Amino acid sequence: MLARFRALRSDLAMVTTVGRDPFGVAFDAILSATEAILDGKRVLLLGTNNYLGLTFDQDCIDSAVAATMAQGTGTTGSRIANGTYGGHAALEQRLARFLGRRHAMVFTTGYQANLGTLSALAGRGDHLLLDADSHASIYDGAKLGNAQVTRFRHNDPDDLRRRLRLLADQPGEKLIVLEGIYSMLGDTAPLREMVEVKREAGAWLLVDEAHSLGVLGAHGRGLAEAEGVEADVDFVVGTFSKSLGAIGGFCAFDLDDFDSLRVAARAYMFTASLPPSIVASVFQAIEAMEAQPQLRDTLRRNGQHLHAGLAAAGFALGAMPSPIVSLPMPDRETAIRFWNQLLDAGVYTNLALGPATPGGKPLLRMSVSAALTPAQIETAIAALAQTGQRLGLVAAGLAAVES
Template identity: 50%
Template sequence: MTDASQTPDSVALTDVLPNPTPRDLLSKFDGLIAERQALLDTGVRDPFAIVMEEVLSPTLAIIKGRKTILLGTYNYMGMTFDPDVVAAGKYALDKFGAGTTGSRVLNGTYQGHRECEDALREFYDMESAIVFSTGYQANLGVISTLCAKGDYIILDADSHASIYDGCWLGNAEVVRFRHNSVEDLDKRLGRLPVEAGKLVVLEGVYSMLGDIAPLKEMVAVAKKHGAMILCDEAHGMGFFGEHGRGVFEEAGVADDIDFVVGTFSKSVGTVGGFCVSNHPKFEVMRLVTRPYVFTASLPPSVVATAAASIRKLMHAGDKREHLWKNSRRLHQGLRDLGYTLGTPTAQSAIIAVMMPDQAITVATWQALLERGLYVNMARPPATPAGTFLLRCSLCAEHTDEQVTEILATFAAAGRATGVIPQA
């Protein structure tokens, strides 16, 4: 019998066609690479590769050899250099070493992790608290674990990337509603099966524009439709509400929120994430949440600094008052100079200075940096298509004199680039 593989009709395609070249998996980013290179070719510094050579305080650093005011960090309450916080971290580093080398469910729970969770329970006045290695992992883990196939996650269209990634890691149906629209939330919830499990995910403060959610109205709508509620207070913890718990406290809806997620990398001044809850079954999350079970726990020095900071934030009324004064003053001052801002009034510690296009955004950002002021430059995809802005994040440690200097720097830079009128 003749071997069919030897017949002329079965010649391998590779003998006729040239060998295909495998696709470069990074080629999908060629457009972005070219855009970034074109930007750098104009002589500007890379806005996304700033190196702080030395950090002098929560509000000052050395960048390119120059003393620079920091207006682009999330150090809202200025806790990074608090003497008690730093001392707690040094003590834990000496006593417990540099790291845990294990997961929380294995060898990675030290006394400090429990003390940090105790501090969170006391701060939020809730029964349960779970600490994650980052705020990103907190959203990733909690959202993906709560909602499974057949459940629905209803989220604001402007939600943070960690919230979206938590949705994608799980297997639930995702429903988006228009940013901060109570009516659209109500309409979309009304279309869902009554018997289905539903989680509405909200943020107290939205990080790009610094606007706050109408939590009172949204919580009422969610409860009307039988949905559970998760509120991300990453940018609200520390200075909203009587006790600094967040926008949900200030809105008076604490008893109706099922889960509060937050981070240590902003007002707390270190790194890590958490979720607090009064749900009687919440502790089971320690056994079923993958980003908690399958990652190393925070180093002892980190949870020690977090616990010390959280306990001090319970009594930080003066800091909160000064931060709000800074926010209102900077917002009004920028408006008076002629800048267009993302919110009509100061709604949080974030003030977004809207820009007409990328070229002007970059030029103004560099003009500020060259004059000793660092802010964040934001562009798509971090912002909606066609939206460019400079994001200012105020700190409770900014002095009145620094706010005066910040406004003077914005005046000089904006006039130099033509964003605002000449004096």
């Protein structure tokens, strides 16, 4: 049965010949939002998507503990079968209010939010237009719904327009799917231009704000808020596992007949619902996100600090639109060596390899947190510069300046 994975096993074996298994790092302990213990040594966490640092927020922790004591550790079933707890309904109402939408629907993971929403909204005879760099959960949701999938070039409104025109005479609904911040490179969609294309074609628009919720916009609602086009976005999907520091996902929108999605979305209907502790901590995290806009300011400064430091050290970087900073690697072997040496130096990042990366090119991916101190960022810059110098990716003189 597993013979088909022989090539995959060979690839994994090659990755681990250089050092650690990047897909199996097991921390001894998590000390804070920014530090952990690995093999008895303190490690700086620079690859966790913990954008606002809320995983150790005391109010979130207290709310989770109180909910567990009052309602137990889990729901042991889906909401369709086992019923909706009061916290589930309250969280959906709170989330809808935060996003300025009439309705919100909570899923057990962000992956399932895309899986359930896309497969229910676009079925056989409909058309899904996906950015080529879309997350795996978007592609999997498209497969489950049996809609016709049309890919357009990454962040290319003209290519989207051309493909919609080719579909103009075909029956079925057309749903465009974009991401607020793309998870590998950290770039943002040209949302205003995409909205114009959507209007011209009379299509629908869904924006996955997984990595932009709590990061972009005056109130942290994401890219659509930052670009002033929230009214043109029909569906907002996102996750609780990034800025909100927990797990779970959601879909929010303004259309009537909302509850029909609860029985149409199989990823909602047949999955056990979130436990009371997670529901309570996410509710509190939304409160914290609204009450502490300074977290977004700190996050922005930290991202700029890391980006500027790496650019000064000689690394080739793109623009700084988000707290995701990725270093392109010349080849797979160099990427694996870089990741291992950096971890040995006490900095944990994400090793990103094809086919999960744009164009299949290897990357070293970092995600900044508002909880990082300037000193920690300087430590990371120095470690990255020194590792880059050893591997011949940056000039020795430039690396020495930063280190």
